[in-house]
Amino acid sequence: MKEDIAGIPAVPGSAGQPPEKRKADLVVIGAGSGGLSAAAGAAMLGLDVVLFEKGEMGGDCLNSGCVPSKALLSAAKYAAAARESSAYGVMSGEPVTDWEAVKAHIRKTIDTIAPVDSRERFEGLGVTVIREHAHFTNPNTVASASVAVSAKRIVIATGSRAAIPPVPGLADVNYLTNETIFTVPSLPSHLIILGGGPIGMEMAQAFRRLGSEVTVIEMDRVLARADQAHAEIASEALRKEGVSILDRHRAVKVWKDAGKVSVDAEGEDGTKTISGTHLLVATGRKPVTDGLALEAGDVDFDQHGIRVSDKLRSISNKHVWAVGDVAGKGQFTHLAGWHASVLVRRAFFKQGSTSSSLPLPAVTYTAPEVAQVGLTEHEARERFGDKVQVTRFAFDENDRAIAEGKTEGECKLILKKGKLVGASIVGEGAGDIIQLVGYAMSNKMKLTSLTNFISPYPTRTEVVKRAASAHFSDAVFGKPARLLVSLLQRIL
Numbered sequence: 001m002k003e004d005i006a007g008i009p010a011v012p013g014s015a016g017q018p019p020e021k022r023k024a025d026l027v028v029i030g031a032g033s034g035g036l037s038a039a040a041g042a043a044m045l046g047l048d049v050v051l052f053e054k055g056e057m058g059g060d061c062l063n064s065g066c067v068p069s070k071a072l073l074s075a076a077k078y079a080a081a082a083r084e085s086s087a088y089g090v091m092s093g094e095p096v097t098d099w100e101a102v103k104a105h106i107r108k109t110i111d112t113i114a115p116v117d118s119r120e121r122f123e124g125l126g127v128t129v130i131r132e133h134a135h136f137t138n139p140n141t142v143a144s145a146s147v148a149v150s151a152k153r154i155v156i157a158t159g160s161r162a163a164i165p166p167v168p169g170l171a172d173v174n175y176l177t178n179e180t181i182f183t184v185p186s187l188p189s190h191l192i193i194l195g196g197g198p199i200g201m202e203m204a205q206a207f208r209r210l211g212s213e214v215t216v217i218e219m220d221r222v223l224a225r226a227d228q229a230h231a232e233i234a235s236e237a238l239r240k241e242g243v244s245i246l247d248r249h250r251a252v253k254v255w256k257d258a259g260k261v262s263v264d265a266e267g268e269d270g271t272k273t274i275s276g277t278h279l280l281v282a283t284g285r286k287p288v289t290d291g292l293a294l295e296a297g298d299v300d301f302d303q304h305g306i307r308v309s310d311k312l313r314s315i316s317n318k319h320v321w322a323v324g325d326v327a328g329k330g331q332f333t334h335l336a337g338w339h340a341s342v343l344v345r346r347a348f349f350k351q352g353s354t355s356s357s358l359p360l361p362a363v364t365y366t367a368p369e370v371a372q373v374g375l376t377e378h379e380a381r382e383r384f385g386d387k388v389q390v391t392r393f394a395f396d397e398n399d400r401a402i403a404e405g406k407t408e409g410e411c412k413l414i415l416k417k418g419k420l421v422g423a424s425i426v427g428e429g430a431g432d433i434i435q436l437v438g439y440a441m442s443n444k445m446k447l448t449s450l451t452n453f454i455s456p457y458p459t460r461t462e463v464v465k466r467a468a469s470a471h472f473s474d475a476v477f478g479k480p481a482r483l484l485v486s487l488l489q490r491i492l
């Protein structure tokens with residue numbers, strides 16, 4: 001693919017001077033989750049690391065992704081708790097949202113975490129941090145306005161940005177993205193959200209709980225990568241809270257009129273026009289490959305990002321690696337962190353992990369949470385056919401869930417001939433609970449490892465042990481077992 005080199009600063013040096021030339025062991029472009037972890041890992045091994053960042057240290061996750069979204073969701077949780085509290089015998093009224101105070105909570109959360117990602121911390125680790133836009137000048141050199149650094153290893157960790165679909169009229173309205181939604185001047189009165197992926201669904205519930213009217217327009221099904229039944233449980237919960245979800249509706253036209261933004265959404269039953277005060281575009285992400293002069297670096301890329309092998313090394317330039325969203329293998333902070341770990345092990349210890357050598361967890365932080373690790377039941381059946389077994393346990397039989405009145409959900413373990421290949425959990429705390437299964441799978445443990453331990457009572461995580469135990473219940477309590485026990489009773 002040919003590269004769009006727009007965005008490369010025209011000025012060669014800070015005061016019109018040619019950039020200073022230097023060497024380093026490792027150059028990292030991008031100080032987000034992936035780039036920071038790579039830089040820290042290499043610096044802690046005593047290597048000479050140069051890190052370029054053109055924007056805010058911490059990248060998307062800290063500034064316009066995971067952190068602000070989870071801070072917003074936590075504010076929204078209090079609003080929901082106030083509404084629900086009378087069911088628990090505690091009376092409170094309809095909550096009042098102070099949007100400025102919610103934004104202050106978001107800002108405070110970012111500011112509290114920011115020092116971990118800061119220039120000062122990384123300089124303390126020995127990393128040279130250059131707060132400038134960087135681009136390739138040749139296959140082993142990266143330059144910014146002030147410096148050109150040559151290195152044996154260069155890591156591209158430039159992340160992704162919101163992908164804007166080619167919907168007629170969209171470019172002419174002031175739509176919001178993840179970069180602007182957390183600082184919008186007033187609480188949207190009616191927020192229309194294009195896209196029912198993790199961003200769309202998390203934001204839909206957060207704003208609805210804080211008092212906005214919310215409409216989600218999704219051209220396929222919501223949370224399409226999650227277990228379908230679990231995604232439906234989550235969308236039903238959002239609907240009950242008043243979120244209007246138009247799934248299988250494609251946005252085909254957008255326009256602004258008399259201070260309102262309107263969207264035509266086309267479904268099987270015709271076209272509906274939705275009018276609101278704000279429009280959030282959450283229709284997926286686009287890797288940031290522009291402005292890097294990748295052709296000068298002999299770095300191949302396509303619409304998914306830098307073309308790398310599962311070892312995260314560029315297929316066209318052996319000096320170059322890619323980590324995080326720009327590597328085109330998934331868009332999660334924990335995946336970016338894992339990529340950095342793969343890079344450090346491979347590049348400096350010659351160890352053999354790859355991007356896909358551990359099962360990847362994914363959690364959407366709606367209430368209920370929707371969590372996945374490894375394969376969904378659907379993916380497993382497509383791959384392994386009738387060798388697949390499913391064992392499950394419902395939250396409404398879990399005493400902690402009953403005590404807390406959060407009984408919607410289930411834990412589903414997916415097995416291939418008795419071996420764990422995935423798990424899907426929907427319910428309160430699913431993202432925490434699923435770690436137990438991820439741990440067992442990553443360490444290639446047997447299903448019995450999920451039954452052979454004492455789980456504290458009453459905890460929601462007991463659902464994992466109960467789902468695993470259900471798989472063995474026939475063997476343990478079935479007719480053959482009963483016969484054996486009665487025989488042994490007579491002998492012993």
Ligand SMILES: Cc1cc2nc3c(=O)[nH]c(=O)nc-3n(C[C@H](O)[C@H](O)[C@H](O)COP(=O)(O)OP(=O)(O)OC[C@H]3O[C@@H](n4cnc5c(N)ncnc54)[C@H](O)[C@@H]3O)c2cc1C
Pocket residue numbers: 029030031032033034035052053054055056057058059060061062064065066067069132133134135157158159160178199288291292323324325326330331332333334335336365
């Ligand atoms: C709203 C939202 C919520 C999310 N929630 C979660 C969540 O709950 N859990 C989760 O795991 N993931 C979540 N994600 C995804 C997560 O934020 C990303 O997967 C993660 O930030 C990717 O990290 P990265 O290092 O690849 O890229 P980024 O964090 O995007 O960092 C890339 C950095 O590179 C810099 N850069 C780009 N080009 C250049 C250049 N030429 N020169 C110098 N610097 C450059 C950018 O300025 C940026 O700082 C969320 C994302 C969004 C948008």
Ligand SMILES: NC(=O)c1ccc[n+]([C@@H]2O[C@H](COP(=O)([O-])OP(=O)(O)OC[C@H]3O[C@@H](n4cnc5c(N)ncnc54)[C@H](O)[C@@H]3O)[C@@H](O)[C@H]2O)c1
Pocket residue numbers: 165167194195196197198199200202217218219220221222223224249250251282283284285330331332362363364365
């Ligand atoms: N909790 C988390 O871990 C978390 C939270 C947010 C984001 N993320 C990461 O960020 C990524 C991006 O999230 P996202 O929600 O933007 O993307 P996504 O790709 O997951 O979902 C986008 C949705 O928009 C729909 N869409 C596209 N064009 C449309 C149109 N014209 N009309 C209607 N619908 C349309 C798609 O069908 C899709 O379902 C996620 O895949 C995830 O990896 C993670």
